[in-house]
Amino acid sequence: xxxxxxxxxxxxxxxDDFATKPDQxxxxxxxxxxxxxxxxRNMAIGDEVFIYHSSCAKIGIVGVVRVTRTAYxxxxxxxxxxxxxxxxSKPDNSRWDAVDLQFVRxxxxxxxxxxxxxxxxLTDNPLVQKGNRLSVIPFSKVERDSILAKV
DNA sequence: GCCAACGTTGGC
DNA sequence: GCCAACGTTGGC
Numbered sequence: 001x002x003x004x005x006x007x008x009x010x011x012x013x014x015x016d017d018f019a020t021k022p023d024q025x026x027x028x029x030x031x032x033x034x035x036x037x038x039x040x041r042n043m044a045i046g047d048e049v050f051i052y053h054s055s056c057a058k059i060g061i062v063g064v065v066r067v068t069r070t071a072y073x074x075x076x077x078x079x080x081x082x083x084x085x086x087x088x089s090k091p092d093n094s095r096w097d098a099v100d101l102q103f104v105r106x107x108x109x110x111x112x113x114x115x116x117x118x119x120x121x122l123t124d125n126p127l128v129q130k131g132n133r134l135s136v137i138p139f140s141k142v143e144r145d146s147i148l149a150k151v
Numbered sequence: 152g153c154c155a156a157c158g159t160t161g162g163c
Numbered sequence: 164g165c166c167a168a169c170g171t172t173g174g175c
Contacts, residue, residue, distance in 0.1 A: 007172095007173090009173090032171095054172085054173060054174085055172075055173050055174080059173085059174075113174080130174090131172095131173095132172095132173095133171080133172050133173070135172085
Protein backbone atom coordinates (compact mmCIF):
# COMPACT_ATOMS: atom_id res chain seq x y z
CA UNK A 1 0.00 0.00 0.00
CA UNK A 2 1.29 3.38 -1.00
CA UNK A 3 -0.06 6.80 -0.09
CA UNK A 4 -0.42 9.86 -2.29
CA UNK A 5 -1.89 13.33 -2.51
CA UNK A 6 -3.38 14.89 -5.60
CA UNK A 7 -4.22 18.57 -6.05
CA UNK A 8 -7.34 19.75 -7.78
CA UNK A 9 -9.20 22.98 -8.20
CA UNK A 10 -12.64 22.16 -6.79
CA UNK A 11 -14.30 23.99 -9.69
CA UNK A 12 -12.78 21.30 -11.92
CA UNK A 13 -13.14 18.26 -9.72
CA UNK A 14 -13.89 18.26 -6.01
CA UNK A 15 -14.28 15.68 -3.27
CA ASP A 16 -18.04 16.15 -3.66
CA ASP A 17 -17.83 14.88 -7.23
CA PHE A 18 -16.58 11.63 -5.73
CA ALA A 19 -18.86 11.68 -2.68
CA THR A 20 -22.07 12.15 -4.65
CA LYS A 21 -21.30 9.14 -6.84
CA PRO A 22 -19.43 6.80 -4.51
CA ASP A 23 -19.94 3.76 -6.75
CA GLN A 24 -18.43 5.38 -9.82
CA UNK A 25 -14.85 5.79 -10.83
CA UNK A 26 -13.53 9.13 -12.02
CA UNK A 27 -10.73 9.38 -14.54
CA UNK A 28 -7.99 11.64 -13.25
CA UNK A 29 -6.70 13.22 -16.44
CA UNK A 30 -5.06 16.45 -17.49
CA UNK A 31 -1.80 16.00 -15.58
CA UNK A 32 0.85 17.68 -17.74
CA UNK A 33 3.96 17.54 -15.61
CA UNK A 34 6.55 14.80 -15.99
CA UNK A 35 7.35 14.36 -12.32
CA UNK A 36 3.67 14.11 -11.46
CA UNK A 37 3.11 11.70 -14.33
CA UNK A 38 5.94 9.49 -13.17
CA UNK A 39 4.42 9.29 -9.71
CA UNK A 40 1.10 8.32 -11.27
CA ARG A 41 2.87 5.50 -13.08
CA ASN A 42 3.97 4.17 -9.71
CA MET A 43 0.44 3.97 -8.34
CA ALA A 44 -1.07 0.56 -7.61
CA ILE A 45 -4.67 -0.55 -7.33
CA GLY A 46 -5.93 0.15 -3.82
CA ASP A 47 -3.46 2.93 -3.06
CA GLU A 48 -4.92 5.73 -0.95
CA VAL A 49 -4.96 9.26 -2.36
CA PHE A 50 -5.62 12.40 -0.36
CA ILE A 51 -7.66 14.96 -2.30
CA TYR A 52 -6.37 18.52 -1.88
CA HIS A 53 -8.36 21.55 -2.97
CA SER A 54 -6.14 24.31 -4.34
CA SER A 55 -6.68 27.79 -5.77
CA CYS A 56 -9.97 28.26 -3.96
CA ALA A 57 -11.50 29.81 -0.87
CA LYS A 58 -10.84 26.85 1.46
CA ILE A 59 -7.45 25.36 0.68
CA GLY A 60 -6.57 22.00 2.22
CA ILE A 61 -7.09 18.26 2.34
CA VAL A 62 -10.73 17.30 2.11
CA GLY A 63 -10.89 13.52 1.88
CA VAL A 64 -9.57 10.23 0.54
CA VAL A 65 -10.05 8.29 -2.67
CA ARG A 66 -8.41 5.09 -3.90
CA VAL A 67 -6.85 3.91 -7.12
CA THR A 68 -9.04 1.52 -9.12
CA ARG A 69 -7.04 1.48 -12.35
CA THR A 70 -3.33 1.99 -12.80
CA ALA A 71 -1.80 4.43 -15.27
CA TYR A 72 -3.01 4.30 -18.87
CA UNK A 73 -2.77 6.78 -21.76
CA UNK A 74 -4.77 9.93 -21.01
CA UNK A 75 -7.29 10.23 -23.86
CA UNK A 76 -7.57 14.00 -23.48
CA UNK A 77 -4.09 14.45 -24.93
CA UNK A 78 -5.45 13.26 -28.32
CA UNK A 79 -8.73 15.18 -28.11
CA UNK A 80 -8.57 18.33 -30.23
CA UNK A 81 -11.58 19.69 -28.32
CA UNK A 82 -9.91 19.27 -24.94
CA UNK A 83 -7.94 22.03 -23.22
CA UNK A 84 -5.48 19.26 -22.38
CA UNK A 85 -4.73 18.34 -26.00
CA UNK A 86 -1.03 17.83 -26.76
CA UNK A 87 -0.37 17.80 -30.47
CA UNK A 88 3.16 16.52 -29.94
CA SER A 89 1.85 13.33 -28.34
CA LYS A 90 1.12 10.44 -30.70
CA PRO A 91 -1.15 7.47 -29.98
CA ASP A 92 1.68 5.03 -30.71
CA ASN A 93 3.98 7.00 -28.39
CA SER A 94 1.73 8.46 -25.73
CA ARG A 95 3.16 11.11 -23.47
CA TRP A 96 0.61 11.55 -20.66
CA ASP A 97 -1.20 9.13 -18.38
CA ALA A 98 -4.41 9.03 -16.37
CA VAL A 99 -5.52 6.85 -13.46
CA ASP A 100 -9.01 5.97 -12.27
CA LEU A 101 -10.09 6.87 -8.75
CA GLN A 102 -13.04 6.06 -6.52
CA PHE A 103 -14.47 7.63 -3.39
CA VAL A 104 -13.38 6.43 0.05
CA ARG A 105 -14.28 9.18 2.51
CA UNK A 106 -14.90 12.88 2.86
CA UNK A 107 -13.51 14.45 6.01
CA UNK A 108 -15.95 16.09 8.40
CA UNK A 109 -13.81 19.21 8.06
CA UNK A 110 -11.08 20.52 5.82
CA UNK A 111 -7.54 20.07 7.06
CA UNK A 112 -6.37 23.54 6.06
CA UNK A 113 -3.02 24.42 4.58
CA UNK A 114 -2.24 26.41 7.73
CA UNK A 115 -2.75 23.28 9.83
CA UNK A 116 -0.71 21.18 7.44
CA UNK A 117 2.18 23.63 7.74
CA UNK A 118 2.11 23.17 11.50
CA UNK A 119 2.43 19.38 11.33
CA UNK A 120 6.04 18.56 12.08
CA UNK A 121 5.68 15.29 10.19
CA LEU A 122 5.10 17.26 6.99
CA THR A 123 8.00 19.68 7.24
CA ASP A 124 9.92 17.98 4.43
CA ASN A 125 6.87 17.32 2.25
CA PRO A 126 6.73 19.36 -0.96
CA LEU A 127 3.09 20.20 -0.28
CA VAL A 128 3.97 22.75 2.39
CA GLN A 129 7.11 24.13 0.79
CA LYS A 130 6.97 27.56 -0.77
CA GLY A 131 6.77 27.67 -4.52
CA ASN A 132 6.16 23.97 -4.97
CA ARG A 133 3.84 23.18 -7.84
CA LEU A 134 3.93 19.40 -7.85
CA SER A 135 0.34 18.18 -8.20
CA VAL A 136 0.93 14.49 -7.41
CA ILE A 137 2.90 13.90 -4.21
CA PRO A 138 3.87 10.63 -2.50
CA PHE A 139 3.23 10.42 1.24
CA SER A 140 4.95 8.18 3.76
CA LYS A 141 2.80 6.26 6.21
CA VAL A 142 3.94 8.58 8.98
CA GLU A 143 2.90 11.63 6.96
CA ARG A 144 -0.43 10.03 6.08
CA ASP A 145 -1.16 9.01 9.68
CA SER A 146 -0.35 12.49 10.96
CA ILE A 147 -3.07 13.89 8.71
CA LEU A 148 -5.66 11.26 9.57
CA ALA A 149 -5.04 12.04 13.25
CA LYS A 150 -6.21 15.61 12.63
CA VAL A 151 -9.52 14.66 11.06
C1' DG B 152 -6.05 40.21 -9.57
C1' DC B 153 -1.18 40.06 -8.29
C1' DC B 154 3.05 38.03 -8.62
C1' DA B 155 6.85 34.76 -6.96
C1' DA B 156 8.35 30.48 -8.13
C1' DC B 157 8.67 27.05 -11.16
C1' DG B 158 8.89 23.85 -15.50
C1' DT B 159 9.27 23.84 -20.42
C1' DT B 160 10.66 25.46 -24.84
C1' DG B 161 13.68 26.65 -28.32
C1' DG B 162 17.50 29.50 -30.26
C1' DC B 163 22.20 29.43 -30.17
C1' DG C 164 24.23 21.91 -23.12
C1' DC C 165 23.17 26.60 -21.77
C1' DC C 166 19.92 29.83 -20.51
C1' DA C 167 16.52 33.63 -21.64
C1' DA C 168 11.84 33.91 -22.55
C1' DC C 169 7.59 32.29 -21.79
C1' DG C 170 3.40 30.15 -19.78
C1' DT C 171 1.48 28.13 -15.65
C1' DT C 172 0.67 27.21 -10.77
C1' DG C 173 -1.18 28.48 -6.66
C1' DG C 174 -1.08 31.21 -2.27
C1' DC C 175 -2.32 35.54 -0.89
